[in-house]
Amino acid sequence: MARRPAPPSSSPGSAAPRRAASTSRQPRGDATAAPRVDVREWASGIRLSAFSVIMLSLVVLGAWVLVPTLGTFIDQRQKIAALEQSVQVSEDEIAALTAERERWEDPAYITTQARERLYYVKPGEVVYLIDNDLDPSTLPREQEPVSDTLEEKPADWMPQLLRTLVSAGLSDTAAAPG
Numbered sequence: 001m002a003r004r005p006a007p008p009s010s011s012p013g014s015a016a017p018r019r020a021a022s023t024s025r026q027p028r029g030d031a032t033a034a035p036r037v038d039v040r041e042w043a044s045g046i047r048l049s050a051f052s053v054i055m056l057s058l059v060v061l062g063a064w065v066l067v068p069t070l071g072t073f074i075d076q077r078q079k080i081a082a083l084e085q086s087v088q089v090s091e092d093e094i095a096a097l098t099a100e101r102e103r104w105e106d107p108a109y110i111t112t113q114a115r116e117r118l119y120y121v122k123p124g125e126v127v128y129l130i131d132n133d134l135d136p137s138t139l140p141r142e143q144e145p146v147s148d149t150l151e152e153k154p155a156d157w158m159p160q161l162l163r164t165l166v167s168a169g170l171s172d173t174a175a176a177p178g
Contacts, residue, residue, distance in 0.1 A: 103109045114120040
């Protein structure tokens with residue numbers, strides 16, 4: 001195994017002239033300034049062997065080959081995730097439709113739907129349809145605020161009931177309470 005030579009600046013014979021030369025370039029008043037580093041001297045200390053060059057080129061080549069492949073892989077994973085979500089939505093829709101089909105197989109559900117949607121009745125039944133024919137302007141918009149005081153109503157409720165029944169039977173249209 002070959003030994004690496006020491007950098008030229010660490011030899012005792014050459015250190016003194018270089019320091020003298022470097023101190024002559026620095027300003028005289030600045031004693032704390034760091035010594036300057038010669039890049040050429042530092043770069044000459046780096047030695048690359050053939051093995052290092054081959055390994056470095058293999059790393060660069062591998063990165064050059066794998067980066068597009070990695071991008072394709074990520075894109076495909078995103079597409080797979082989107083398709084899996086689409087499949088899940090479809091499975092949920094299938095489950096909902098299956099449940100709906102099972103409900104329609106129940107005769108009670110069919111009867112209920114026919115009565116509600118189509119107003120079908122069994123023979124002998126009487127159906128009363130209530131049409132809301134009140135004028136929207138006569139309906140109260142907001143509820144009155146609730147008072148804190150108790151109001152005493154008359155305890156005789158029978159005359160009030162009779163008045164209500166008579167007024168409801170004689171009127172042509174319903175009137176808003178007021």
